[in-house]
Amino acid sequence: PKKPMRRILILILLCTVALAGCSGGKDLELLTADEDARQLYERASSALNGARFDIAIQHFQSLEARYPFSPYALQGQLDMAYAYFRNNRPEEAISEADRFIRFNPTHPNVDYAYYIKGLSNFAHRKRFLHKWFPRDPSQFDQKALHDAFNDFSQLVRRFPNSKYAADAHQRLIFIRNLLARHEIKVANYYLSRKAWVAAANRANNVLQTFHDTPANEEALVILVRSYRELGLTESYQKALNTLRLNYPGNDYLTEISREKS
Numbered sequence: 001p002k003k004p005m006r007r008i009l010i011l012i013l014l015c016t017v018a019l020a021g022c023s024g025g026k027d028l029e030l031l032t033a034d035e036d037a038r039q040l041y042e043r044a045s046s047a048l049n050g051a052r053f054d055i056a057i058q059h060f061q062s063l064e065a066r067y068p069f070s071p072y073a074l075q076g077q078l079d080m081a082y083a084y085f086r087n088n089r090p091e092e093a094i095s096e097a098d099r100f101i102r103f104n105p106t107h108p109n110v111d112y113a114y115y116i117k118g119l120s121n122f123a124h125r126k127r128f129l130h131k132w133f134p135r136d137p138s139q140f141d142q143k144a145l146h147d148a149f150n151d152f153s154q155l156v157r158r159f160p161n162s163k164y165a166a167d168a169h170q171r172l173i174f175i176r177n178l179l180a181r182h183e184i185k186v187a188n189y190y191l192s193r194k195a196w197v198a199a200a201n202r203a204n205n206v207l208q209t210f211h212d213t214p215a216n217e218e219a220l221v222i223l224v225r226s227y228r229e230l231g232l233t234e235s236y237q238k239a240l241n242t243l244r245l246n247y248p249g250n251d252y253l254t255e256i257s258r259e260k261s
Helices: 002-031 037-049 053-066 071-086 090-103 110-124 142-158 165-192 196-209 216-230 233-246 251-260
Strands: none
Touching (some): 037 053, 037 071, 053 071, 090 110, 110 165, 142 165, 165 196, 216 251, 233 251
16 A cells, blocks of 8 residues: 555656756756847846846856847846855856956946955855854855955955945954954964964964954963963063053953962
8 A cells, every 4th residue: 555655756756856857948948049138138137036046147158158248248247246156156256256357347346246256255265064063253264264355355445435345344344353263263272282482473463463353352361371481571571561451351360460469
């Protein structure tokens, strides 16, 4: 009695796959339709707005192949970069945005290309398992974070009046904090290994490169501890005074006071 039921389930599954295949074939058939640039762009945009990113990308590619000198094809390059980004394909998104910037540096919408590059590099720091096993973002790929920081910096610097500038500025703050936290993690690793010079160098890098971030307090503590272990009395006292001045309630200061008493 169980076998007929299994056969029915298999038939249902096969029919579902066949229908999906027919639907995909219809979408692909539309790509070969005899349409002008505007119609192709509208079809691609419709697929993009419907979150059918693979189909949108195919339509934009077809638009560019058929009408490479059309204004619609030019806008389609930007939209295709966005479609790649939304489709979790950051490498392709970055490539498309780079291509647009390289060949259209004075285009009115080139600021958007920098924005998409920044978003894609920021997304590129993730790996598949992070979705299931989240970890501290400061441990993500630092090169991708630096690239994203550079993209958003160029956008803010070159296009201060861009509608994407405000969001880019907020992302810059967030990325700076992540990069600073990463330096602190490395510095703490050196502390654990009693590599005092390396720890001090990392802490100094935070204070000089990522000033005014939440990581500054811990950077000063690392600096004080490192100088103390190295026996650099003058540098130790200077760092300690800076810590007292800026963070009088720091726990490490309390620890030092207990030692003296």
